[in-house]
Amino acid sequence: MRKSHLIKPVLGSEYPVISHGKGIYLYDKEGKQYIDGSSGAITCNIGHGVHEVAEAMWNQANHVSFVYRSQFTSEAAEQLAEKIAHYAPGDLNSVFFVNSGSEATETALKVAIQYFQEQGDMTKTKVISRWTSYHGITLGALSMSGHKLRRQRFAALLEDFPAAHPPYCYQCPLKETYPGCGVKCADDLESSIQAIGPDQIAAFIAEPIIGASGGAIVPPDEYFGKIREICDKYNILMIADEVMTGMGRTGKMFAMEHWDVTPDIIAIGKGMSAGYTPMAATIVSDRIMNVIEAGSKVVMSGHTFSANPQSAAVCLAVIDYMERNKLQENAEVMGQYLMNHLQRLQWKYPLIGDVRGKGLLCGIEFVKNPITREPFEITTKVTDRLLSICLDNGLLVYPAVGGVTGFSGDSILLSPPLNVTKEQIADIIDILDQSIGELT
Ligand code: PLP
Numbered sequence: 001m002r003k004s005h006l007i008k009p010v011l012g013s014e015y016p017v018i019s020h021g022k023g024i025y026l027y028d029k030e031g032k033q034y035i036d037g038s039s040g041a042i043t044c045n046i047g048h049g050v051h052e053v054a055e056a057m058w059n060q061a062n063h064v065s066f067v068y069r070s071q072f073t074s075e076a077a078e079q080l081a082e083k084i085a086h087y088a089p090g091d092l093n094s095v096f097f098v099n100s101g102s103e104a105t106e107t108a109l110k111v112a113i114q115y116f117q118e119q120g121d122m123t124k125t126k127v128i129s130r131w132t133s134y135h136g137i138t139l140g141a142l143s144m145s146g147h148k149l150r151r152q153r154f155a156a157l158l159e160d161f162p163a164a165h166p167p168y169c170y171q172c173p174l175k176e177t178y179p180g181c182g183v184k185c186a187d188d189l190e191s192s193i194q195a196i197g198p199d200q201i202a203a204f205i206a207e208p209i210i211g212a213s214g215g216a217i218v219p220p221d222e223y224f225g226k227i228r229e230i231c232d233k234y235n236i237l238m239i240a241d242e243v244m245t246g247m248g249r250t251g252k253m254f255a256m257e258h259w260d261v262t263p264d265i266i267a268i269g270k271g272m273s274a275g276y277t278p279m280a281a282t283i284v285s286d287r288i289m290n291v292i293e294a295g296s297k298v299v300m301s302g303h304t305f306s307a308n309p310q311s312a313a314v315c316l317a318v319i320d321y322m323e324r325n326k327l328q329e330n331a332e333v334m335g336q337y338l339m340n341h342l343q344r345l346q347w348k349y350p351l352i353g354d355v356r357g358k359g360l361l362c363g364i365e366f367v368k369n370p371i372t373r374e375p376f377e378i379t380t381k382v383t384d385r386l387l388s389i390c391l392d393n394g395l396l397v398y399p400a401v402g403g404v405t406g407f408s409g410d411s412i413l414l415s416p417p418l419n420v421t422k423e424q425i426a427d428i429i430d431i432l433d434q435s436i437g438e439l440t
Helices: 051-063 075-087 101-117 139-144 148-157 184-196 223-233 255-259 286-294 309-324 327-348 382-392 422-439
Strands: 018-022 025-028 033-035 092-098 126-130 162-164 201-206 237-241 265-268 280-285 352-358 361-366 398-400 411-414
Touching: 033 422, 051 309, 075 092, 075 280, 075 309, 092 101, 092 286, 101 139, 101 201, 101 237, 101 265, 101 280, 101 286, 126 139, 126 184, 139 148, 162 184, 184 201, 184 223, 201 223, 223 237, 223 255, 280 286, 309 327, 327 352, 327 361, 327 422, 361 382, 382 398, 382 411, 382 422
Parallel strands: 126 162, 126 201, 201 237, 237 265
Antiparallel strands: 018 025, 025 033, 092 280, 265 280, 352 361, 361 411, 398 411
16 A cells, blocks of 8 residues: 655655755755755745744744735735835836745736736737746746746646747857847747737746746846837736846846846745745736726735735845845855856866856756757756755755756756855855766
């Protein structure tokens, strides 16, 4: 008789049981130490075991830990919304709380469709996104995702939303070379809009830096400015999926700030609570909220746990910790330091085709041939094997595979907590160096 309890990501695999964490370190029950070189799933932005967060949880739980959003509000949720609006660019002043990044992007999709419906425009119901993208695992979010591996099993249930090519210079899907290309990948959005018909399209969604399905793919500097212009030209809302890049990860509170482009909606999650509790949010512009307020007055989304005071108190403590310890600034400086080390490894190992990223969101892409950039065959399982070697050697790195051309795209993300030090980065690099050495 089969004995099954917790369903693990890969059935039949053994997972270390973690007993506690402190700073960038995790410890399993046997006492083995792991450096959290990926902040879990690019989540634990302030490191593990921060006392102030535990204290905020305790305090809030002692007052009230749950109220339902259509019956009450709470000081914690109100303050958190104000804090996020303070950091958000332009007129993005309204915040809708959800529990995961998938819910945040899906709410963004719903808000965009609702914005047009409220104005009597009932045909604008599609969203354009890009191949090589990940916006979440629920069906609406997956529909918008161009991560082929995650889509394939549920293809029959998904809208075929992705339509545009990604700004993936290292393996350009348009076979162009930057800067001579004139950023044709941005023009590709315009071609997709014209092919589908602007009257059908509510929004365009993009990760500012492609994470889980590409390994920190940074677009050319002109890209998002052009995208903004195209969206405006066709009356299409622009959604930035900052679930991975937001909350200081790239050295700015929101990655879109790197290009000084203001979207209409931003989705955040992950680093918002730094993993201390499930929490995410959709940040919406005044322009959109004014239309909904003049119309039905109801944002048609929400979950039982939306705007949960307990989670809101945690997020406030996380942001407070980030501010006091200047973690956004540290992410920028340490990110540069990490990148310098990664470039050194690239010289050493021919299988490292590209290193890239911004702040503490760094990616490495492995290729069979660094000259032709030919990827490894899927069966080579470079990323899987490296992950396992790194884990044995006490380092967590994050896989970014399966999202690119079908099922390949061997990349990893290195994204330690934002309070990582130079000495700790040197330790991360030492283990990574040793692990890549064992792989080859
Ligand atoms: N959007 C992006 C850019 C992500 O990286 C992820 C998760 O990796 C999501 C959305 C989905 O977030 P969640 O796993 O919290 O649902």
